[in-house]
Amino acid sequence: MKRFELLANTMADEIRSGSRPVGSRMPSVRQLTTQHGVSQSTVFRAYYQLEEWGLIRARERSGYYVAPGAALKQETASRPPLAVESAKVEISDLVFSVLEAAKHTDVVPLGSAFPSPQLFPLQRLAKSLGHSSRLISPWSTVVDLPPGNEALRRQISLRYLGMGIAQPMDELVVTNGALEALNLCLMAVTRPGDVVAIESPGFYAALQAIERLDLRAVEIPVDPVSGVDLQALRQAFERHPIKACWFMTSFQNPTGAAMPRERKQALVDLLAEHDVPLIEDDVYGELYHAATHPLPAKAFDTKGLVMHCSSFSKTLAPGYRIGWVAAGRFAQKVQRLKLMTTLSASIPAQAAIADYLQHGGYDKHLRKLRGAFRDQLAAMDAALRRYLPDDTHWTLPSGGYFLWLRLPPRVDAMQLHRLAIENGIGIAPGPIFSARHEFRHHVRLNFGHPWNDDMESAVKTLGSLIGQASS
Numbered sequence: 001m002k003r004f005e006l007l008a009n010t011m012a013d014e015i016r017s018g019s020r021p022v023g024s025r026m027p028s029v030r031q032l033t034t035q036h037g038v039s040q041s042t043v044f045r046a047y048y049q050l051e052e053w054g055l056i057r058a059r060e061r062s063g064y065y066v067a068p069g070a071a072l073k074q075e076t077a078s079r080p081p082l083a084v085e086s087a088k089v090e091i092s093d094l095v096f097s098v099l100e101a102a103k104h105t106d107v108v109p110l111g112s113a114f115p116s117p118q119l120f121p122l123q124r125l126a127k128s129l130g131h132s133s134r135l136i137s138p139w140s141t142v143v144d145l146p147p148g149n150e151a152l153r154r155q156i157s158l159r160y161l162g163m164g165i166a167q168p169m170d171e172l173v174v175t176n177g178a179l180e181a182l183n184l185c186l187m188a189v190t191r192p193g194d195v196v197a198i199e200s201p202g203f204y205a206a207l208q209a210i211e212r213l214d215l216r217a218v219e220i221p222v223d224p225v226s227g228v229d230l231q232a233l234r235q236a237f238e239r240h241p242i243k244a245c246w247f248m249t250s251f252q253n254p255t256g257a258a259m260p261r262e263r264k265q266a267l268v269d270l271l272a273e274h275d276v277p278l279i280e281d282d283v284y285g286e287l288y289h290a291a292t293h294p295l296p297a298k299a300f301d302t303k304g305l306v307m308h309c310s311s312f313s314k315t316l317a318p319g320y321r322i323g324w325v326a327a328g329r330f331a332q333k334v335q336r337l338k339l340m341t342t343l344s345a346s347i348p349a350q351a352a353i354a355d356y357l358q359h360g361g362y363d364k365h366l367r368k369l370r371g372a373f374r375d376q377l378a379a380m381d382a383a384l385r386r387y388l389p390d391d392t393h394w395t396l397p398s399g400g401y402f403l404w405l406r407l408p409p410r411v412d413a414m415q416l417h418r419l420a421i422e423n424g425i426g427i428a429p430g431p432i433f434s435a436r437h438e439f440r441h442h443v444r445l446n447f448g449h450p451w452n453d454d455m456e457s458a459v460k461t462l463g464s465l466i467g468q469a470s471s
Contacts, residue, residue, distance in 0.1 A: 003038055004045035008053075011046065015055050015066055026056055026064040044393070051409060051441075058391065058409040095204045095432050098417065108458035111417075111426030113253075114318060115401050115448030119369055124360050125317055129352035140347050146338040147331075148174025148324070149350035155357040156324055165299050171331040173338055174345050178283045178311035178323035181334075183209050184341070185279045185307040185325060186244065188333040190215055194243040197236055199228060201404075201433035201442070203253045203281065206246045210435075217435045218242065224395045224404055227252060227259035230266055237274050244277050250294045251284035254433050254444035255404040256397025261295060268300040277330065278306045283323075284400040286315050286366055289374050294399070304329030312353055315366060320349040372450070373401050379451035380459065387463030389470060401448030407441045408470035416443065419465050425458045 014020045027035070032043045047064055050056045056064045098111070137143070147153065153172045160167035175181040182205070190196060192214040198206050200219035210217050218236050221229040228247050236242060249259045249267070259267065271278050282296050298308035307330055311323030322345055327334045338344075356362060380403065381396060393406040407413060413429035420427050428446075430439025449455065 004042045004049065007032070007036060007038065007042060007046040008049040011050060012053060012055055015050075020066050022066050024066050025062075026066065028063060048393070048406060094437065095208060098429065098432050107421065107424055107426045108454055109426050109449060110445045110455075110458060110462070111420075111428040111443075112446045112448070113428075115314065115373075115446075116450060117318060118450060119372055119448075120316060120318065121360070121365050122317075125320075125352060125356055128355040128360055129348060132351035132355040133348050136348065136351055140351070144347045144350060145344050146173055146335045148172070148345060149347070149354055152322075152350045152354035152357070153324075155354055159357075160326070163293055163295060163299065165295075167326050171304075171326055171328060173325050173327055173331060173335050174350060175311075175323045175325060175338060176342055176345050177313050177321040178281065178309050179205055180338075180342065181309040181311070181323045181325035182206070182246070182279055182281055184334045184337045185277075185309065185327065185330065186210075186213060186215075186246065187337055188307075188327075188330045189244045189277050189279075191243075195240045197233060197240075197242050197245040197247075198435070199247055199252065200435070201254055201430060201439050202246075203248060204432045206281075207435055209246075219435055220245075220247075222252060222255055222257055224255045224257050226263060227257040228263075228267065230263065230270060233267075234270060237270070237276070242274075242276055244279060245271065246279040246281065247297075248281040248284075249297045250282055251287060251397060251400030251402075253284070253400070254402055254428065254430075254442075256395070256400055256402050258294060258398050259297075264295065264297045265300045268297050268306065271305055272303050275303075276305070277328075280306055280308045282308055282310045283314050285310065287370060287373060287401065288399040289370060289377070290398055298326060301328065307334070315369065316356070316362065317349070317353060320353060321346065322349050322353050373448065376401070376447045376449065376451050377403075380445065380447040380455070383456055383459040384463075387460045389463070389467050391470070392466060401446060403445045403447060405443050405445060407443065407466060409441060411441060411466055411469040413440050413443050416462075416465060416469060419469075420462060423461050423465070425462060427462070 029040055029043045033040055047056065055067055057067045058064050152174060153169045156172055157167050157169045175184065186209055190213065195216045195218055196210055197218045197220050199222045201222060218240050220232050220236060223229060227249060249264055251258055278297060280297050285294065285296060288294055296308055298306045305328060307328055308326040309323065312320065313323065325334060377396065389408055391408045394403050414431060417427055417429040428444040430442030431437040433439060
């Protein structure tokens with residue numbers, strides 16, 4: 001257990017036992033750092049955890065106080081469970097309402113799920129599309145059926161090899177983007193009514209897939225720095241007949257969390273212990289801000305349990321809708337499901353991307369893209385520090401293009417979303433990332449667009465709206 005969790009649990013026990021009465025002021029950050037010999041960051045994270053549990057509330061310029069009724073929580077549970085009960089998911093209406101509001105081009109896309117198309121080599125891709133289309137054989141309509149274009153799968157296999165992963169081509173299945181790959185994997189290992197472990201907060205498309213397939217979800221907490229809580233996952237395995245896990249191990253959406261190498265190894269070991277497959281969503285893996293590519297959990301898989309899903313939509317060709325899955329022991333089943341549902345990914349698009357990977361300078365493009373994201377993150381971070389209230393918090397991610405903001409306690413994310421839209425700004429409110437519509441004091445922001453005056457002005461306006469709502 002991490003130090004902030006130990007500190008949070010200690011204070012939670014004091015509150016529930018009545019040692020800290022309702023309405024009483026919690027110790028200051030300075031007091032706790034001295035008393036427990038921990039950093040200010042540890043104390044803040046402990047207080048954020050207590051707020052999530054509903055045990056304390058923040059008062060502007062005054063500190064934290066024990067929330068009304070907090071002492072009564074001891075009657076129902078000695079401590080908030082690390083893994084919640086399985087639940088039926090109903091999220092789509094909320095997600096669609098938020099996404100619809102963000103579709104308009106006159107809205108500043110801080111809530112978008114996509115990076116700017118200006119950052120992609122679309123003209124060079126068009127050249128590859130034209131060249132490869134002239135060479136397509138009439139028989140490709142048959143030959144390039146699942147598992148997909150051989151030249152493309154060879155190039156994808158070589159990219160795995162570059163990470164030190166020997167990935168057999170016959171386990172690769174080309175799909176219509178990563179989302180189809182993820183859905184096919186879920187269909188391959190579950191049946192209606194089965195329980196699936198997902199992240200909390202987590203990618204809303206995972207929630208929608210579980211809803212559509214009539215599955216049940218167990219939400220596993222995600223730390224904004226280190227990712228999925230493995231202790232909570234182990235507890236969930238003991239309490240539920242989990243059939244699959246759907247996790248994003250690198251630069252998670254929405255938090256930006258990246259599991260360290262040793263934790264990915266521990267995750268794979270835990271899955272192998274329970275013989276539970278992992279659907280690994282790794283669409284942001286190539287968008288690292290450091291010097292080296294983080295290894296996916298797939299790198300530690302020796303039993304074929306990890307189905308590694310990715311695509312070119314976030315790194316190269318968003319409109320081409322080409323993704324894939326390295327499906328391990330489930331490859332044949334995924335391939336057959338692909339044939340039974342959408343038959344084949346676009347044959348010209350597969351050929352075009354294969355040509356670009358071989359001749360177009362993909363790695364050079366990626367280096368430029370990563371540099372752009374680093375610069376845009378720095379610009380957004382500086383703007384947030386200038387304009388947002390001091391009691392707004394975020395952690396800088398080491399990859400991807402999302403920031404996860406914790407708003408002041410009195411600011412409701414859904415209300416802020418509506419106000420932002422009225423001011424021509426899109427944001428992604430926290431409740432769309434939870435099966436139980438939690439994270440009402442969080443929003444996700446996108447820094448995947450070139451920084452300009454509109455972005456700066458949008459952050460300034462957002463800061464003003466947050467300040468007004470928290471006053």
